[in-house]
Amino acid sequence: MNENHISKEIPDGGLPAPGPEPGDFYTRSIDGRSLLIVRDGAGRTRRFLNQCRHRGARLLPDGARGCRRSFVCPYHAWRYDASGALKSLPRAEAFGALSWSDFDLVEITADDAAVGAATNEGSTP
Numbered sequence: 001m002n003e004n005h006i007s008k009e010i011p012d013g014g015l016p017a018p019g020p021e022p023g024d025f026y027t028r029s030i031d032g033r034s035l036l037i038v039r040d041g042a043g044r045t046r047r048f049l050n051q052c053r054h055r056g057a058r059l060l061p062d063g064a065r066g067c068r069r070s071f072v073c074p075y076h077a078w079r080y081d082a083s084g085a086l087k088s089l090p091r092a093e094a095f096g097a098l099s100w101s102d103f104d105l106v107e108i109t110a111d112d113a114a115v116g117a118a119t120n121e122g123s124t125p
């Protein structure tokens, strides 16, 4: 994806939409928090904290953009899809009866207040 693929659409929250293809994404920092903005498989714009749910590592550097089917944490390789769902992790059996959906990426709602609220969440298995 290049700059020309960023739509003129401004979704709730004032962030530009990613490109039109599933997996088109970019990252942006707002108020010191890094966000991942991505087009999911259903064509919707999704906004997540750019933060792994394992131990909070940043998934992608600020200013990253492109198109990916999945997002893999550089630390322990937890993998998320474009809808923010945790899809795989190495040695999953070591986590016992992990409720995977509890560790999907944190989705951000329309306003900045939600960004602040969401970053106060967090748990690490």
Ligand code: FES
Pocket: 052, 053, 054, 055, 056, 057, 073, 074, 075, 076, 077, 078
């Ligand atoms: S911090 Fe992301 S997989 Fe461990």
